[in-house]
Amino acid sequence: xxxxxxxxxxxxxxxxxxxxxxxxxxxxxxxxxxxxxxxxxxxxxxxxxxxxxxxxxxxxxxxxxxxxxxxxxxxxxxxxxxxxxxxxxxxxxxxxxxxxxxxxxxxxxxxxx
Amino acid sequence: xxxxxxxxxxxxxxxxxxxxxxxxxxxxxxxxxxxxxxxxxxxxxxxxxxxxxxxxxxxxxxxxxxxxxxxxxxxxxxxxxxxxxxxxxxxxxxxxxxxxxxxxxxxxxxxxxxxx
Numbered sequence: 001x002x003x004x005x006x007x008x009x010x011x012x013x014x015x016x017x018x019x020x021x022x023x024x025x026x027x028x029x030x031x032x033x034x035x036x037x038x039x040x041x042x043x044x045x046x047x048x049x050x051x052x053x054x055x056x057x058x059x060x061x062x063x064x065x066x067x068x069x070x071x072x073x074x075x076x077x078x079x080x081x082x083x084x085x086x087x088x089x090x091x092x093x094x095x096x097x098x099x100x101x102x103x104x105x106x107x108x109x110x111x112x113x
Numbered sequence: 114x115x116x117x118x119x120x121x122x123x124x125x126x127x128x129x130x131x132x133x134x135x136x137x138x139x140x141x142x143x144x145x146x147x148x149x150x151x152x153x154x155x156x157x158x159x160x161x162x163x164x165x166x167x168x169x170x171x172x173x174x175x176x177x178x179x180x181x182x183x184x185x186x187x188x189x190x191x192x193x194x195x196x197x198x199x200x201x202x203x204x205x206x207x208x209x210x211x212x213x214x215x216x217x218x219x220x221x222x223x224x225x226x227x228x229x
Contacts, residue, residue: 036220043117043206044157044220090156099145099210101218103156 002027006104019078023091033074034092086111119221134192136207142187143209151204197228
């Protein structure tokens, strides 16, 4: 079975400093992995997607994530945080055969001025 | 492209009444739509998967008679919460994908349901 674990429930950074949101996955096959962002009382927006092409995936708003098979990790990073980045972030893995998405528990990112 | 809308965005109803939530793909045809439920400060839990023209597939523990799903066209799916109770209060989010088994899902903005 596939699963994802987001290692931090809450991360707080200062504006202009780097962001690191950690995610580990478990899968018996080569998975597709996603990061989604959710602003308060809003739906989810796709930040980026990994599908066994390049291991370093660039997404929107300056975010990127690196797929590391040896570490079963898919951490999300951004060089410089902006106030508008404050939101809930979900690491997601697709089920075998695609279609169903399995969500991590979420990481709340706070950005201090 | 790939915009999904939900209506209403917020609804308050009395216990025992039924509430219908619509999910529409505005600029693409959605072969498959998904319904999720999200409690405060928690992750999304998949409730059911619906394919156009066929019956929805419900996840374990989700009452199909309580949460009626109709995917009547390639751009519209509806979720009806029947005989709603306060414990049904939640944030309901739909998503849509272009093809069966297609991994990328496009999410709607969600519907906040409050049952009094």
